[in-house]
Amino acid sequence: SSGINAEYGDISPEDFDTKPAKKGIEEISSKTESEVSDTKSENVPAVTKRKEVVSVVEFETLPTRIPMNYLQFQTDTRKLRSHPEKLFEYIKQIDPDIYPKLFQDSLEADTLFMILDTLNQFYIPNRLPVYSELYYLTKVKRFDMAVMFKTERQQLTIGQLVQYAAETVDDKLGIIGLIKAYNILDLSKYKLNNVQVEQQPQDEVEI
Numbered sequence: 032s033s034g035i036n037a038e039y040g041d042i043s044p045e046d047f048d049t050k051p052a053k054k055g056i057e058e059i060s061s062k063t064e065s066e067v068s069d070t071k072s073e074n075v076p077a078v079t080k081r082k083e084v085v086s087v088v089e090f091e092t093l094p095t096r097i098p099m100n101y102l103q104f105q106t107d108t109r110k111l112r113s114h115p116e117k118l119f120e121y122i123k124q125i126d127p128d129i130y131p132k133l134f135q136d137s138l139e140a141d142t143l144f145m146i147l148d149t150l151n152q153f154y155i156p157n158r159l160p161v162y163s164e165l166y167y168l169t170k171v172k173r174f175d176m177a178v179m180f181k182t183e184r185q186q187l188t189i190g191q192l193v194q195y196a197a198e199t200v201d202d203k204l205g206i207i208g209l210i211k212a213y214n215i216l217d218l219s220k221y222k223l224n225n226v227q228v229e230q231q232p233q234d235e236v237e238i
Contacts, residue, residue: 093117097124101137108145119153122146127167136172140180143168144188151188155195162196162205169212178213189213190221197223 093114094107111118125133134142146168154161168174181189193215197206209215210223 095121095124098133101134104133105142108142112145115149115152118145119149122149123153123159127163130164130167131170131172134171134173138168138171138173138177140177143174143177144181144185147185147188147192151192155191158199160196160199161192162200162202162209165192165196165209165213166205169209174212186215190215190217190223194221194223 094110096103096107098104098107107121108118111121146164150161150164153159154164178189193206193209193213196209200206206223210218215221215223
């Protein structure tokens with residue numbers, strides 16, 4: 032201690048100014064935090080951008096072809112189920128009169144009601160005709176088996192579609208055929224009570 036005093040003179044603790052050092056530490060700390068913050072802000076848009084690119088690529092690779100057989104239809108619609116509007120566009124491009132050939136004897140209840148839900152969700156709001164779609168589905172083998180498994184909600188969907196079809200086409204016989212094929216029991220619920228449905232071949236009953 033005496034050696035130090037001899038070399039530098041009398042030095043008191045007050046002669047040591049620690050503030051500049053503290054300021055330097057704060058500046059370094061502040062700079063480090065700023066750099067970390069800048070790095071985070073740079074990384075977030077990059078991650079978001081990558082997600083957007085992946086989403087765009089996935090969207091662009093969704094199938095748009097007209098299916099040639101039921102296997103292609105199943106493969107395509109499996110990818111489209113999470114994109115309802117694309118599924119609508121996909122189904123809309125298929126001519127209903129090829130349904131029997133397309134589905135042959137492979138129509139499943141899940142596929143049938145996927146189509147009917149799409150008709151109900153997009154065709155009706157866009158005022159697109161649904162009669163042909165409903166009619167040609169009834170001509171597919173195994174339709175009777177598939178429609179048999181309808182739930183109460185699916186029965187409501189069918190009723191709404193047939194009601195809409197009755198409002199847009201002037202073909203009572205055709206509507207009667209749909210009512211029978213889809214086994215709609217409560218006609219008054221769907222404003223179809225003005226349609227005459229044949230209970231027996233020889234007579235008609237007003238429902």
